[in-house]
Amino acid sequence: MLFENMKMAFAALRANKMRSFLTMLGIIIGIGSVISIVSIGDTMRSMFSSIYKDIGITQSYLCIGYWIDDVRESDYFTMDELSRVKEVFGDEISYIDSSAAASADARADRNRLKINFTGIDYNYQNVQPVNILYGRYLNKGDVAGRRQSAVLEAGSARRLFGTENAVGRTFRTEIYGNVHEFTVVGVYEKEMSAFQKLLMGGTDDEGEAFIPWTLLTWPNDSFYYCHLFANETMSTDELNAFYDELVSYVARMKNREKEDFYLQTALGEMDQVDSIMAGLSMAVGGIAAISLIVGGIGIMNIMLVSVTERTREIGIRKALGARTRDVLIQFLTESAILSACGGIIGILLGGGIVFAAGAVMGVTAVVRPGVILLAVSFSAVVGIFFGLYPASKAAKSDPIIALRYE
Amino acid sequence: MTEKGKLRQTVFAGAAGLKALAVRKTELPEYHTDELIRIVNLCKVYDTGAVKVIGLNNINLTIKRGEFVSIMGQSGSGKSTLMNILGCLDRPVLGHYYLDGIDIAALEPDQLSLIRNRKIGFVFQSFNLISRMSAVKNVELPMTYARVAKKKRNERAVELLERVGLGGRIHHMPNEMSGGQRQRVAIARALANNPPLILADEPTGNLDTASSFEIMELFSALHRDGATVVVVTHEENIAAFTDRIIRFQDGKIISDMKNPGPVSEGKTKNI
Numbered sequence A: 001m002l003f004e005n006m007k008m009a010f011a012a013l014r015a016n017k018m019r020s021f022l023t024m025l026g027i028i029i030g031i032g033s034v035i036s037i038v039s040i041g042d043t044m045r046s047m048f049s050s051i052y053k054d055i056g057i058t059q060s061y062l063c064i065g066y067w068i069d070d071v072r073e074s075d076y077f078t079m080d081e082l083s084r085v086k087e088v089f090g091d092e093i094s095y096i097d098s099s100a101a102a103s104a105d106a107r108a109d110r111n112r113l114k115i116n117f118t119g120i121d122y123n124y125q126n127v128q129p130v131n132i133l134y135g136r137y138l139n140k141g142d143v144a145g146r147r148q149s150a151v152l153e154a155g156s157a158r159r160l161f162g163t164e165n166a167v168g169r170t171f172r173t174e175i176y177g178n179v180h181e182f183t184v185v186g187v188y189e190k191e192m193s194a195f196q197k198l199l200m201g202g203t204d205d206e207g208e209a210f211i212p213w214t215l216l217t218w219p220n221d222s223f224y225y226c227h228l229f230a231n232e233t234m235s236t237d238e239l240n241a242f243y244d245e246l247v248s249y250v251a252r253m254k255n256r257e258k259e260d261f262y263l264q265t266a267l268g269e270m271d272q273v274d275s276i277m278a279g280l281s282m283a284v285g286g287i288a289a290i291s292l293i294v295g296g297i298g299i300m301n302i303m304l305v306s307v308t309e310r311t312r313e314i315g316i317r318k319a320l321g322a323r324t325r326d327v328l329i330q331f332l333t334e335s336a337i338l339s340a341c342g343g344i345i346g347i348l349l350g351g352g353i354v355f356a357a358g359a360v361m362g363v364t365a366v367v368r369p370g371v372i373l374l375a376v377s378f379s380a381v382v383g384i385f386f387g388l389y390p391a392s393k394a395a396k397s398d399p400i401i402a403l404r405y406e
Numbered sequence B: 001m002t003e004k005g006k007l008r009q010t011v012f013a014g015a016a017g018l019k020a021l022a023v024r025k026t027e028l029p030e031y032h033t034d035e036l037i038r039i040v041n042l043c044k045v046y047d048t049g050a051v052k053v054i055g056l057n058n059i060n061l062t063i064k065r066g067e068f069v070s071i072m073g074q075s076g077s078g079k080s081t082l083m084n085i086l087g088c089l090d091r092p093v094l095g096h097y098y099l100d101g102i103d104i105a106a107l108e109p110d111q112l113s114l115i116r117n118r119k120i121g122f123v124f125q126s127f128n129l130i131s132r133m134s135a136v137k138n139v140e141l142p143m144t145y146a147r148v149a150k151k152k153r154n155e156r157a158v159e160l161l162e163r164v165g166l167g168g169r170i171h172h173m174p175n176e177m178s179g180g181q182r183q184r185v186a187i188a189r190a191l192a193n194n195p196p197l198i199l200a201d202e203p204t205g206n207l208d209t210a211s212s213f214e215i216m217e218l219f220s221a222l223h224r225d226g227a228t229v230v231v232v233t234h235e236e237n238i239a240a241f242t243d244r245i246i247r248f249q250d251g252k253i254i255s256d257m258k259n260p261g262p263v264s265e266g267k268t269k270n271i
Helices: A002-014 A017-054 A079-092 A140-144 A154-161 A194-200 A236-253 A266-309 A311-319 A324-361 A369-396 A399-404 B003-026 B079-086 B109-119 B135-145 B150-163 B179-191 B209-224 B265-270
Strands: A059-064 A093-097 A101-108 A111-120 A131-135 A149-153 A170-175 A178-189 A207-212 A226-230 A261-265 B035-047 B052-064 B068-073 B094-099 B120-123 B197-201 B228-233 B244-249 B252-258
Touching: A002 A017, A002 A324, A017 A266, A017 A324, A017 A369, A059 A236, A059 A266, A079 A093, A079 A226, A079 A236, A101 A154, A111 A154, A111 A170, A149 A154, A154 A178, A154 A207, A178 A207, A226 A236, A236 A261, A236 A266, A261 A266, A266 A311, A266 A324, A266 A369, A311 A324, A311 A399, A311 B109, A324 A369, A324 B109, B035 B079, B052 B079, B052 B228, B052 B252, B068 B079, B068 B209, B079 B094, B079 B197, B079 B228, B109 B120, B109 B135, B120 B179, B135 B150, B135 B179, B150 B179, B179 B197, B179 B209, B197 B209, B209 B228
Parallel strands: A111 A207, A149 A178, B068 B228, B068 B244, B120 B197, B197 B228
Antiparallel strands: A059 A226, A059 A261, A093 A226, A101 A111, A101 A170, A131 A178, A149 A207, A170 A178, B035 B052, B035 B094, B244 B252
16 A cells, blocks of 8 residues: 555655645755755865874873973973873873974075974884985984984975985974084974865975984973873773873872873864764754745745645545545655655755765765665655645535535 | 524534434334335425525325335426435435435445445436446446456446446447447446445436436336335326336425326337
8 A cells, every 4th residue: 555655755756746846845955954054064074083093093292281380390201201101101101292393594505495304213114104206314313313304295305405315315404592413314204185285385395304212302302291101902982091190100209280281182172073063064054954944935835736626536535435534644655755756855965965075075985875865765765744734624624615615 | 605604504414413322222213124215304495595495395205115206306306406415415404215225314424325235326418437437337337336356346337337238338438439338238237336326417318318218117117126216207108117106396295196106118119
């Protein structure tokens, strides 16, 4: 009987193709926009989370709280303290440094380039791998001996030396008032997605290079930050427990309260960004969902017209033995099919837009099945809800009056 | 409808209901198996707000199984009202209508639908076929509502269309057929659930004379096969086909008599 009703409904809708399509259009646009907006939001979230994975999800920065007024000299970290932290936590910390960085003009022959120097330890390659094109990475000797060795980014090498293979070449620069002459020991290449480049932005005219962190110790070998990567094998809970212990330990070491230290973690930041993005996409999706209600009203409107037009047919059917329920189901099926077809086309349209946009932007589009399920059930509810009034109007009509209707 | 009118109707309906209950409890109506229709003290009042119009005034009528009856009268005589009640499209305000022994006044709208589906085959003046359905689908419709299996339904619809002489046009749409052919489809549809009563409301009203007589001959044939046929008409030459003619005027039966000379098949040819 259900199949029968559906066939009957399809026949009725086919009889008015243009009208049926225009009615569906409301639902198509509604569902399409909800799915595309929510999925674009989801895609952005997944991109952000992959970016955080790239930059190291276990990464964190620890420093004295920015709200502390009486910052003492002892609140800064020394190299010894960093090694002590590393020793105490052992395997839990896979990398630690001072997050020292400097920006300075580099000169080689007649070329000048502003370079952002990042001070790193020799094992930074373990947590933030880069592709070494020529030469080698910084080694233990470079760091311990405070050698003026640099690993230069390929583009920077090209601009500074005219060639990517700049191993062995030297450049001069002035960092914190001291003139250094760096020898390029290696050239690396950085892989970034189009989206990542977009986010980083503006670094195109500036070069990048890694140098031993032991060179960037101004002033007096003390640092504001303790920058570390926790062991990647830790679960989120273990990671949070580790962070808690770390802050407690450092606070004890510095004779401070635990609350005086500020720990910035990639994990926390990612959660924050994620929740903002999720909220945003929900809000915009919710606004788009209003268009679904408008589509539903379109269905109700056209079903009311259809019921009036087919008053006589309803009368005939009732005279031939259709019960109130039969007529109700017939018209409900029609409105449900209208919104279901609209929903399916809307899903294809919305999904298509998302995948097309993803392909253009070079990212993997994410369309959650849950969103599709939600959109489909919403359109079904819309179809049934807005079909109910016209259908019950049809079902309740008096066969005598309906048969007399011209 | 005014508030007063509504109230009045409610009171009327209530009274009818109470009366029906009382009748059922005390004296069950005599019910003979050969009586298909039994109408007792039937009244129908239309309330148009300002005036009450008496549609039917105290009608008593019995139609036996296998009869071929015509109901005649001018427009406004009450014959359409009686037709609606006989067809279970409407319920009497007062009095009783027993169809095949069932008291119609006591039934709910959905039960009336069931009665119409199983007990009555309708043939209307304006054919009332569903225009976007083919002949065979139209004939299948009452069986759809009777939940007959699809295959059986189709077989019977084809068989019935062959019986009314439309075997070659089963897939034609109503607008591809002449009036006479459409009315034949309607008759096939009326026979679909093999109902005890065939009720035709001015079945020849939209047809030319030749088609009219063909249709009436079809009814005669059905009657000869044992069907009970009631035809509502205002044309004497149509009524002439039937065995019994009931005349209406101002909501009352003014005459009910045997047709002295029903038109037989042979006679039709001479006309």
